[in-house]
Amino acid sequence: MSEGFYFLLYLGVEFAALLCIRAVLTHGRTPQGTVAWVVFLIAAPHFAVPVFLIFGHRRYPGYIATRRMLHGELVALREAAAQNAPLRPTEDAAEKDRLRAFERLAGVPLSSGNALKLLIDGTQAFPEIFAAVEAARSFVLVQFYTFNDDALGREFGERLIDRARAGVQVHLLYDAIGSRVSRRYLAELRAAGVQVRDFHAIRRSRGRLQINFRNHRKIVVVDGEIGFTGGLNLADAYIGRAARLSPWRDTMVRVKGPCVAQLQYVFAEDWLWSSGEKLALDWSPRPEPGGTNALVLAPGPADPQETGSLYFAAALAAARRRIWIASAYFVPDIDVLTALKAAALRGVEVRLLVPDKRDHWLVWLAAFAFIDEAKGAGIEIWRYLDGFHHQKVLLIDDDIASVGSINLDNRSCRLNFEVTLIAADRDFAADVAQMLEADFALARRGGPSLSHQPNRLIQIAAPLARLLAPVL
Numbered sequence: 001m002s003e004g005f006y007f008l009l010y011l012g013v014e015f016a017a018l019l020c021i022r023a024v025l026t027h028g029r030t031p032q033g034t035v036a037w038v039v040f041l042i043a044a045p046h047f048a049v050p051v052f053l054i055f056g057h058r059r060y061p062g063y064i065a066t067r068r069m070l071h072g073e074l075v076a077l078r079e080a081a082a083q084n085a086p087l088r089p090t091e092d093a094a095e096k097d098r099l100r101a102f103e104r105l106a107g108v109p110l111s112s113g114n115a116l117k118l119l120i121d122g123t124q125a126f127p128e129i130f131a132a133v134e135a136a137r138s139f140v141l142v143q144f145y146t147f148n149d150d151a152l153g154r155e156f157g158e159r160l161i162d163r164a165r166a167g168v169q170v171h172l173l174y175d176a177i178g179s180r181v182s183r184r185y186l187a188e189l190r191a192a193g194v195q196v197r198d199f200h201a202i203r204r205s206r207g208r209l210q211i212n213f214r215n216h217r218k219i220v221v222v223d224g225e226i227g228f229t230g231g232l233n234l235a236d237a238y239i240g241r242a243a244r245l246s247p248w249r250d251t252m253v254r255v256k257g258p259c260v261a262q263l264q265y266v267f268a269e270d271w272l273w274s275s276g277e278k279l280a281l282d283w284s285p286r287p288e289p290g291g292t293n294a295l296v297l298a299p300g301p302a303d304p305q306e307t308g309s310l311y312f313a314a315a316l317a318a319a320r321r322r323i324w325i326a327s328a329y330f331v332p333d334i335d336v337l338t339a340l341k342a343a344a345l346r347g348v349e350v351r352l353l354v355p356d357k358r359d360h361w362l363v364w365l366a367a368f369a370f371i372d373e374a375k376g377a378g379i380e381i382w383r384y385l386d387g388f389h390h391q392k393v394l395l396i397d398d399d400i401a402s403v404g405s406i407n408l409d410n411r412s413c414r415l416n417f418e419v420t421l422i423a424a425d426r427d428f429a430a431d432v433a434q435m436l437e438a439d440f441a442l443a444r445r446g447g448p449s450l451s452h453q454p455n456r457l458i459q460i461a462a463p464l465a466r467l468l469a470p471v472l
Contacts, residue, residue, distance in 0.1 A: 017045035020052045070269055070278070084111040084258050084285075086293045086424075098400070101314035102422050105307050106262075106297040113287020114257035114294040116423055118403070118431045122239035125232055125252040126152070132222045132254075133159045139169040139281065141221040141267045145214065145405075146233035147174035149181040151241070153234050157189055164193035171195045171279070173271055175215045178233070197274045199417075213301055216405050216416040218252075219267050224282035227260040228252055229296075229419055230403050231328075231391045240387070245359060247387035249439070251326075253403040253421055255294075258285035262296035266419055292425040299406065300417040308406060308413030311420070313339045319396050322349035324436050326393040327408035330354050330367040330374075330381075336413065337370065341377035351380045352408070353439055355389035363409065368453070375446070386442040392420070393432060400424050401432040 021041050024034050041048045103109045119125040133140055133156075140163055147153055164170040172189065174181065176198045189196050199215040220228040230252030232238045240246040255263065261283055268279050299307035312332075316323060316339040323343060330352060332340065344350040352374070358364035371381050392412075394402040404420020406412045423429070 013045050013049060016049045017041045020049055024052075070265070070272065084113050084287045086110055086112045098318040098396075099424055101310070101317070102297060103295065105299075105305075105310055105314065106295045106422075108262060108295055110293045110295050110424060111258040111285075111287075112293050113289070113291040114255060114259045114423070115288035115291045116294065116421075116425075116428050117254040118428070118435060119228075119230070119252040119254055120435055121250055122232055122248065125228070125230070125250075126156075126239065128254055129220055129228055129252075130156065130159055132220070132226050132228070133163060136163050136168045136170075136222045138223045139171070139221075140223075141171050141173075141219065141264060141271075141279075143173040143215070143217050143219040143267050143270065144234045145175045145178040145216045145218065146235050146238075147172070147179045147181055148233075148235040149185045150236045152236050152239060153181065154185070156234055157185070157194075160194050161189060161192040169195070171197075171267075171271060173197050173199055173215075173267065173274060175199050177214050178216075180235075197271065199270060199274045212415055214411075214416050215270060216412065217266065217270070217298070217419040218405055219263050219419060221260060221264045221267060224260060224264060224284075225256065225286070227255040227263040229255070229263060229405070229421055231405055238390075245357060245388035249384060249387055249389045249391060251391040251393050251403055251435070255421060257288045257291050257294075259294050259296050259421060261285040263419070263421075266296065266298040270417065292423050292428055294421055294423040294425070296419065296421055297402075297404075298417070298419040299413070301415055306414055308416075308418060309333055309336050311406065312336045312408065312413070315394055315396055315400075315402070316340060316343040316348075316350075318400065319343055319348045319350075321397050322351070322395070323397075324349075324351045324353070324393075324395040324433075325408055326353040326389070326391045326436060326439065328355060328359075328390045328392065329363045329407045329409040329412075330370060331363055331409040331411075332370065333410050333413060336408070337373070340374060340379055344378040349380070350378070351382060351440070353382045353384055353389065353436065353443060356383040356385050356444075357388045359388060359390075371447075380445060381447070382440055382443040382445050383447060384439060384443045389439070393436065394420075395429060395432050395436060397429075398433070399426050399429050401429040403432070 021038055024038055024041070041052065099110060119128055140160065142160065160170050160172060170193065172194055177200065186196055218229055218232060231250045232252050236242060237245060238248050238250060240248050242248070264281055268281065272278055297307070297311060299311060313336060340350060354367065375381055392404055392406050400422065402420050402422045404418065406418045406420050412418055
C-alpha cells in the first residue's frame with residue numbers, strides 16, 4: 001500500500017484518539033482513571049483506541065431510551081407498592097432512613113405481602129425452579145448470565161420446550177459472553193416455540209463493541225405469581241458437577257407477592273432492549289397474607305448514578321451492630337472500600353466471606369492486594385474452604401437481608417447489569433444469619449498478609465492485578 005494510505009490511517013487514528021480523550025475528560029469517573037486513559041491514548045493511540053472502544057465506555061445510552069418505553073409499567077409498580085405499603089410502618093425517623101436509600105435507588109418503595117423462601121445451593125433451588133416452570137399456565141420468563149448446553153441446561157430446556165408446546169409463552173434471555181450454548185440447541189428451542197434472545201444481539205452497532213458490559217442477572221418468573229433470583233446460573237458447575245470447584249456454594253430466593261412484578265419489570269426492560277419487543281404481561285401483583293416487606297434493586301450501567309456502589313454504601317451506613325457480606329469476589333472501588341473501613345472503625349462487625357478457591361485468576365489475585373488494607377481497619381476476612389463459594393448475600397444487623405447477583409467488585413458495581421432482593425424482615429434475616437453462620441463454620445478467618453504470602457507468585461502478581469481492578 002502507498003505511503004499516502006498509511007499517512008491517512010495515522011491521521012485517522014490520531015483523530016480517533018483525540019475524540020476518545022475528549023470523552024474521557026468529559027465523563028471520567030476519577031482523576032486517576034482519567035489521567036491513565038489520557039496518557040495511554042497519547043502514548044500508544046493505535047493500541048489504546050480499540051481498547052477504549054471496548055473498555056472505556058461507562059454508560060448504555062440506548063438502554064436509557066428503552067427504559068422510557070416502559071414508563072407506564074413502572075408507574076403501575078409504584079402504585080402497587082404504595083397499595084401494599086408495610087402494614088406497620090415504623091414511626092422512628094432514623095429507622096425509616098435506614099431503608100430510604102434502598103427505596104430511592106430501586107425507584108420503588110418497600111411493599112408488604114412478599115412470601116420469601118431461602119434456597120441453599122442448587123440441590124434446593126433447581127427442583128423448585130423446575131417445578132414452578134412445569135406448572136406454568138400463561139408465561140415463563142427466564143434470564144441467566146450463564147446458560148450452557150450441558151446436562152443441566154438441557155434438563156431445563158426440556159421443560160421450556162414442553163411448556164412452549166403446551167401454548168405457554170416462554171421467553172429465554174441469556175448473555176453470550178457468559179454462556180456456552182450451541183446454535184443447534186438454540187435452534188431446537190426456537191423450533192419448539194421458545195422465544196430466545198442473546199442480550200448482546202442488539203440492533204445498535206455500538207453495542208457490538210461494548211463487550212465489557214455484561215448482563216449478570218439471574219431471574220425466573222412464572223405467570224407473574226412466583227419468581228426466583230440469586231447467584232445460580234444454568235450450568236452443571238452450579239450443582240457440583242465441575243470437579244475442581246465442587247461442591248458449589250450458592251444461594252437463591254423464591255418470591256411470591258408484589259416483588260415478583262418487580263423482577264418481571266427488570267426482565268421486561270432487558271427483553272425490550274435485546275429484541276425491541278414490549279411484552280404483554282400481568283402487572284397486578286397479588287400480596288401474600290402476612291408476607292415480608294421487600295423490594296427489588298437492579299443496578300446497571302444505564303443508571304444515572306452508580307447504583308451498585310451506592311447499594312453497598314447504603315448497606316454499610318444502615319448497619320448499627322453488624323454487616324456480613326458474602327461475595328464471590330472482593331475487588332471494591334475506592335468509595336466502597338472506604339465505606340467498609342469506616343463502618344469497621346465505628347465499631348460495626350464487618351465480616352466478608354470470600355472463596356478460598358479461584359475460578360478467575362485475575363480477580364482472585366487482585367483481592368489479595370485489598371485484603372491487608374481491609375484487615376488493617378478491623379474488617380474480618382473469612383475464606384470459605386468447602387468447595388467454591390459463589391453466593392452474593394448481605395445481612396444487616398438482625399432485620400435486613402439481601403440475596404441476589406451483586407458481587408463486591410467493580411464489575412458488579414459499575415459495569416454489569418445486576419439484581420438483588422432486599423428484605424426488611426427479622427424472620428427472613430434470621431434465616432440468612434443461620435445460613436451464613438453455617439458457612440463461617442466451614443471457613444477460616446484471616447490468613448497471612450501479602451508480604452508474608454508463602455507463594456512468591458501471589459506477592460508479585462497481586463499488586464499488578466489490582467491495576468486492572470476497574471474492569472475486573
